[in-house]
Amino acid sequence: MSKHSYPLDRTAYLLVDPYNDFLSEGGLIYPHIEPIANQVGLLDNLRALDRSVRSIGLPVFIVPHRRWEAGDYEDWAHPSPTQCKIMHGHHFARGEWGGEWHPDFAPREGDTVVSEHWGSSGFANTDLDFRLKQKGITHVIIVGLLANTCIESTARYATELGYHVTLVRDATAAFKAEMMHAAHELNGPTFAHAILTTSELIATLEAH
Template identity: 75%
Template sequence: MSETSYPRERTALLLVDPYNDFLSEGGKVFPRIKPIADQVGLLDNLRRLDGAVRAADIQVVIVPHRRWEPGDYENWDHPNPTQRAIMDRHSFARGEWGGEWHPDFAPKPADLVAQEHWGQSGFANTNLDFLLKQKGITHVIVVGLLANTCIESTARFAMELGYHVTLVRDGTAAFTHEMMHAAHELNGPTYAHSILTTAEVIAALPEAPQSKETVK
């Protein structure tokens, strides 16, 4: 991958599905990702990325999955396997703790929150592309969950829409090592412009802008 730079005014961090069910002890899906999440240091890396992009004055965008509600998917002609699993276990249920933001990654006042996506792409049937274009965003750094489903689908769709796409190897997790390998070694190189570690992304970010008081 070529060396990447991230223009401050044109870059956004896309944080996909930062729900308690995915990222918190006691979450419905967390036990399935915990081994790999712990191995790659997912939570600490997401915290580091979140802090670094905010310090660099880069836009943060929350890209949330549909919060399950009674009746979701039940009368659909062909819900996909993930939607069937959500229908069974009620992942990210609206109004329940599992469907609330992980406290470390809840939206802050300057953040954008896209419409909830029904499938695996944060762009399909949502306003995400519109929000990014209104901010003049051209570069997206995609992190969150899961590496081989919502991250891959969102990032691949971003490429199709003309964005510069960065995947972060240790800023995501999956259910198996094989899924992680496929996401970053097999599929990612066919569409992502950069596939980096958290440390490499942070090193490539622009320096924190000087405050007016510092300039004085």
């Protein structure tokens, strides 16, 4: 069990980018994460976490990436490499299956769906910080995709804003094992307050 404590009235569960393109067979990006997703048991771990956090009443925040639309980024002065890939690959396209929620992780009544982030951070240019503060949240658990991009960027930003940040090493995935290693062994320890496994986190939460 983790030595960290999670006040249930001040802790939120942040699920980043639960789109079909990332998490479903046939998704545009899923083949690139599938080996690591299978290795860590990503989908089963996300399902287990979803059951656990809902059973104890933690607020669930869906933190979605911008759904691609025709014209996005094309006249930007400085689109990032990732934004260029989205533009050319039409990832998470609005109105298409790939840009819909994975059926197991779609928002439910009472969940908060924050405004879509254009880059990697779920906080930058969105209402995430405002809406967390309106619920008195001080602790955030951040899961989803990808470990070394949106998860890391969102978690770093959360730390800068003063939140207690938890990463879950087997509730995320990346394109390469080296990226997972960097996210959890090299970079994560410089900003995250806790880096746990799914089973460790569930045991800690359900002990409260």
